[in-house]
Amino acid sequence: xxxxxxxxxxxxxxxxxxxxxxxxxxxxxxxxxxxxxxxxxxxxxxxxxxxxxxxxxxxxxxxxxxxxxxxxxxxxxxxxxxxxxxxxxxxxxxxxxxxxxxxxxxxxxxxxxxxxxxxxxxxxxxxxxxxxxxxxxxxxxxxxxxxxxxxxxxxxxxxxxxxxxxxxxxxxxxxxxxxxxxxxxxxxxxxxxxxxxxxxxxxxxxxxxxxxxxxxxxxxxxxxxxxxxxxxxxxxxxxxxxxxxxxxxxxxxxxxxxxxxxxxxxxxxxxxxxxxxxxxxxxxxxxxxxxxxxxxxxxxxxxxxxxxxxxxxxxxxxxxxxxxxxxxxxxxxxxxxxxxxxxxxxxxxxxxxxxxxxxxxxxxxxxxxxxxxxxxxxxxxxxxxxxxxxxxxxxxxxxxxxxxxxxxxxxxxxxxxxxxxxxxxxxx
Numbered sequence: 001x002x003x004x005x006x007x008x009x010x011x012x013x014x015x016x017x018x019x020x021x022x023x024x025x026x027x028x029x030x031x032x033x034x035x036x037x038x039x040x041x042x043x044x045x046x047x048x049x050x051x052x053x054x055x056x057x058x059x060x061x062x063x064x065x066x067x068x069x070x071x072x073x074x075x076x077x078x079x080x081x082x083x084x085x086x087x088x089x090x091x092x093x094x095x096x097x098x099x100x101x102x103x104x105x106x107x108x109x110x111x112x113x114x115x116x117x118x119x120x121x122x123x124x125x126x127x128x129x130x131x132x133x134x135x136x137x138x139x140x141x142x143x144x145x146x147x148x149x150x151x152x153x154x155x156x157x158x159x160x161x162x163x164x165x166x167x168x169x170x171x172x173x174x175x176x177x178x179x180x181x182x183x184x185x186x187x188x189x190x191x192x193x194x195x196x197x198x199x200x201x202x203x204x205x206x207x208x209x210x211x212x213x214x215x216x217x218x219x220x221x222x223x224x225x226x227x228x229x230x231x232x233x234x235x236x237x238x239x240x241x242x243x244x245x246x247x248x249x250x251x252x253x254x255x256x257x258x259x260x261x262x263x264x265x266x267x268x269x270x271x272x273x274x275x276x277x278x279x280x281x282x283x284x285x286x287x288x289x290x291x292x293x294x295x296x297x298x299x300x301x302x303x304x305x306x307x308x309x310x311x312x313x314x315x316x317x318x319x320x321x322x323x324x325x326x327x328x329x330x331x332x333x334x335x336x337x338x339x340x341x342x343x344x345x346x347x348x349x350x351x352x353x354x355x356x357x358x359x360x361x362x363x364x365x366x367x368x369x370x371x372x373x374x375x376x377x378x379x380x381x382x383x384x385x386x387x388x389x390x391x392x393x394x395x396x397x398x399x400x401x402x403x404x405x406x407x408x409x410x411x412x413x414x415x416x417x418x419x420x421x422x423x424x425x426x427x428x
Contacts, residue, residue, distance in 0.1 A: 017066050017067045017287075017290075018066075018158055018286070018287070019064060019065070019066050019158070019159055019160075019161065019286075019287040019290060019342075020064070020065045020066070020156040020157055020158055020159065021062060021063065021064050021065075021156065021157065021159045021190050021198060021199065022062075022063045022151075022152040022153055022154065022155035022156040022157065023060070023061065023062050023063075023152055023155065023190075023198055023199045023239045024060075024061050024147075024148040024149075024151035024152040024155065024239075025058045025059065025060040025061070025148060025239055026058065026059050026144040026145070026147050026148040026151075027056050027057065027058060027144065028057055028058060028059045028076065028077065028078075028114065028140070028144050028145070029053060029056065029057050029218055030114075030134075030136065030137045030140040030141070031050060031052075031053055031218060033136075033140055035134070035136045035137055035140055036049040036134070036136075036137075037049055037050045037114065037137065037218060038050075038114070038115040038118040038131050038134065038137070039111070039112055039113070039114070039115060039216065039218065040078060040079025040080065040110075040111060040113060040114055040115035040116055040117070040118075040131065041079045041109075041110075041111030041112075041115075041208070041209070041213075042111060042212070042213035043129040043130065043213075043315040043316035043317065044129075044213040044315065045129075045213050045216070046128050046129055047128025047129065047131060047132055048128075048216065050216055050217060050218045051216040051217065052216070052217050052218070053217060053218040053219075054112070054217040054218060054219040054261060055218075055219050055220055055224055055228075056220070056224075057077035057110075057113050057114070057218055057219070057220050057224070058075075058076070058077055058220070058224075059074060059075075059076045059077075059141070059144055059145045059148055060074065060075045060076075060148070060239055060241045061073075061074050061148040061149050061151075061152040062074070062152065062190075062199055062201070062239075062241065063095075063098070063149065063152040063153045063156065064290075064292075065156055066287070066290050068097075069097060069102075070095065070097045070098040070102065070153070071098070071102040071103070071104075071292040071340070072098055072102065072104070072149065072152075073104050073106070073201070073241070073340065074103070074104065074105040074106065074145065074148075074149075075105075075106050075108065075201075075241040075242055075243055076105060076106070076107055076108065076145070077107075077108050077110050077113040077114065077220045077223070077224060078107045078108070078110070078113050078114040078115075078116050078119070079107060079109055079110065079111060079113060079114065079115055079116045080107050080109070080116030080117070080379050080383035081105045081106070081107045081116060081379060081380065081381060081382065081383060082116055082117075082119055082120035082121075082122065082382060082383060083100075083332070083335075083336070083351075083381055083382040084120060084121050084122065085105075085119045085120070085138060085141065085142060085145075086100055086103060086105045086381050086382075087100060088138070088142040089105075089141075089142045089145040089146050089149065090103060090146075090149070092142055092143065092145075092146035093145075093146040093147075093149035093150050093153075095149060095150070095153050098149075098153075100336075100381070101294045101336075102292050102294065103381065104338045104340060104347075104349055104377070104380055104381060105380060105381050106242075106243035106244070106349070106377045106378075106379060106380045107244070107378075107379040107380075107383075108208060108220065108221075108223040108224075108242055108243070108244060109207060109208050109223075109244045109247060109353075109378070109379055110208035110219065110220050110221040110223055110224070111207070111208050111209050111211060111221065112208070112211045112215065112217065112218060112219040112220070112221050113208070113218070113219070113220060113221070114137065114141065115131035116131070116383055117130050117131035117133070118131040118132060118133060118134045118137050118138075119133075119134070119137060119138045119141060120133060120330070121133060121138070122329055122330040123326075123330055124325075124326075124329060124330075125318070125322050125325070125326055125330075127316070127317065127318060127322060129315070129316040129317040129318070130316050130318065157192060157193070157198075158192075158193050159190045159191060159192060159193075159198055159284075159287075160190070160191045160284035160285055160286055160287070161188065161189065161190050161191075161284050161285065161287050161342050161343050161345070162188075162189050162191075162282040162283050162284035162285060162343065162344075163186065163187060163188045163189065163282065163342070163343065163344050163345035163372075163373040164186075164187055164278050164279075164281070164282050164373060165184050165185065165186045165187075165278075165373050165375075166184070166185050166274060166277075166278045167183050167184055167185075168183050168184075168185050168204070168271065168274055169183050170183075170253060171183060171206070171252065171253055171267075171270070171271065172205060172206045172250050172251065172252055172253055173250070173251060173253050174249050174250060174251075174356060175207075175249055175250065175251040176249040176355075176392065176395075176397060176399065178249060178355075178356065178357065178392070180249075180355070180356035180357045180360060181250065181356060182205045182245055182246060182356050182359060182360055182363075183205075184204075184205075184363075184375075185202065185203070185204040185271065185274060185275060185278065186202070186203045186204075186345070186373055186374075186375040187200060187201065187202050187203075187275055187278045187279045187282065188200070188201040188342065188345045188373075189201075189279050189282040189284055190284070191284040196236055196238075197234055197238040197279070198238065198239070199238065199239045199240070199241060200230055200234065200238060200239075200240045200241070200275070200279045201240075201241045201242075201243070202226065202227070202230065202240060202241070202242045202243075202275045203242070203243050203244075203245055203347065203375040203376075203377060204226075204242075204244075204245060204271060204275075205244060205245030205246060205247050205250045205356070205359070206222070206244070206245075206247060206250055206251060206252040207244075207247050207250065207251045207252065208221040208222060208223055208244075208264075209221075209251060210222055210252065210254070210260050210261075210263045210264035210267065211260040211261060211264055212260060215260060215261070217261075219261065219264070221264045221268070222252060222264040222265070222267040222268035222271070223242045223244070223268060224268065225264060225265045225266075225267070225268025225269055225272065226240075226242065226268040226269070226271045226272035226275065227240040227241070227242055227268075227272070228240075228268075228272070229268065229269045229271075229272025229273060229275075229276065230272050230275050230276045230279065233272070233273070233276040234276060234279065234280070240275075243347075243377035243378075243380070244377065244378050244379060245359055245375065245376050245377070245378060246350070246353075246354040246355060246356050246358060246359020246360070246362075246376045246378055247353060247378055248353040248354050248355035248356070248358075248378070248386050248387060248388065248399055249355040249356055249392075249399060250355075250356055252267055254267075255267045255270070285343065287342060287343060288343060289341055289342070289343050289427060290341065290342055290343075291339065291340075291341045291424045291427050291428070292338070292339070292340050292341075292424075293338065293339045293420060293423060293424050293428075294336050294337065294338045294339075295336070295337055295416065295420055296334045296335065296336050297334060297335060297336075297337055297412070297413065297416050298333065298334050299332070299333060299334060299335060299384065299405050299409065299412070300405045300406050300408050300409055300412060301405070301406065302327040302328070302331050302404055302405055303327070303404065303405070303406050304320070304323045304324070304327065304401075304404065305393070305396070305400050305401045305402075305403060305404075306396070307396045307400070307401050308323060308401045309323075310401075311396070311397070311398055311401040315398075327404060331384055331385070331405075332382065332384065335351035335352075335382045335384050336349075336351055336380075336381050336382060337349055337350065337351065337413065337416060337417055337420060338380060338381070339420050339421055339423070339424030340424070341371070341424050341425060341427075344371065344372040344373050345371075345372075345373045345374075345375075346366055346371040346373070346374050346375075346421065346424060346425060347374075347375050347376070347377055348362050348366070348374075348375075348376055348377070348417050348420070348421050348424075349376070349377045349378075349380035349381070350376065350377070350378050350379070350380060350387060350413060350417070351379075351380060351381060351382040351383060351384050352378065352379065352382075352383055352384040352385050352386060352387045353378050353379060353385070353386045353387060353399075354376070354378055354386075354387040354388075354410070354413070355386070355387065355388050355389065355392055355399065355410070357389055357392070358387060358388075358389060358410050358413070358414050359376040359378075361414055361418070362374075362376055362414060362417045362418060362421060363375065363376060365418040365421060365422070366421050366425060369421060369422050369425035369426070370425060371421075371425050374421075384404065384405065384409075385402050385403050385404045385405075386399045386400070386402045386403040387403065387409055387410050387413055388400060388403055388407075388409070388410045389410045389411070390407040390408065390410065390411060392410075393406075393407040393409075393410070394407060
């Protein structure tokens with residue numbers, strides 16, 4: 001994989017062009033092929049394979065074409081997304097004119113979905129607590145994503161678009177005790193020419209952690225429940241997609257129920273009902289503003305946090321020698337950020353887990369740039385760990401010890417996101 005550090009690829013579109021879109025989805029559960037399947041999110045599972053399936057986990061693909069140029073937005077029920085998985089999926093799909101520079105792949109961060117490190121060829125640690133790379137898992141997932149990409153590309157049709165935002169108070173909280181909480185749910189709706197919805201994209205911020213490490217069933221957790229709720233209530237063949245927000249320090253506020261799975265189901269249904277109500281009243285219009293841009297940002301020097309061994313190292317059974325090795329081979333020198341504008345909607349993406357303060361700063365900047373409905377997507381097209389402000393990094397804690405580029409990473413990426421966001425908002 002070779003990228004220039006300042007690669008910037010944009011697709012800006014005139015008001016006379018027409019947006020076409022196609023959507024498809026495929027199950028990405030390797031258990032369907034009897035492949036041992038590692039679940040992501042908890043080192044305490046020690047790499048044990050899943051024992052069964054609670055609900056279907058998906059890769060959902062939205063292919064967009066404007067002025068003859070293509071882009072893709074993919075949402076996937078994994079804990080994270082390695083960039084190599086994206087490259088291999090695109091290679092298998094072989095869609096002319098669709099490069100990785102215009103392909104955003106967003107993990108829901110469900111902790112009962114697939115382990116991202118098990119899908120990453122860079123993972124040579126052979127440590128079950130962080131996930132062991134699995135060629136069969138990777139091949140299964142990339143085959144399915146390629147199939148969905150091909151189907152979505154074949155289904156391109158004219159669409160109109162609209163977006164809106166609603167606050168969901170008391171539904172999430174800051175697990176590090178900081179004041180910052182982003183309670184906004186943003187929805188983007190695409191309609192077919194008959195006025196019926198083709199796809200609804202939802203962005204909301206909360207970890208997928210209702211289900212703990214003792215539960216061993218494959219599941220899309222609350223985010224899957226939310227998407228199923230939207231699809232059921234809207235009816236037809238609409239596909240609901242989801243990308244998590246700046247969830248580095250944001251957890252869901254629990255719902256009373258008998259089991260962790262029931263809590264996830266109830267929470268997802270409540271968020272889904274809110275998303276459906278919002279989407280139902282979105283008035284879609286012809287597309288007059290569309291820009292997709294990406295930039296590979298050179299990252300600071302890689303280093304383990306001072307308390308890594310004491311905190312994250314203990315959970316994941318990683319020695320200092322192992323982390324020193326992984327920093328060299330698994331965490332990149334550069335990583336992509338994306339900007340995606342469609343009329344009043346604009347999304348900026350992070351290749352890891354930014355905390356709320358960074359995400360809201362980017363959204364505030366987008367509003368100043370004239371974007372009515374901004375949002376931030378975490379864990380997109382690679383995973384570099386947690387992304388914190390310098391103050392939060394120095395406070396230590398779990399999130400800081402799972403941050404691998406020192407205390408300047410958050411400031412760097414926040415500035416890069418705001419600069420790219422301004423360019424995308426201006427249609428450049």
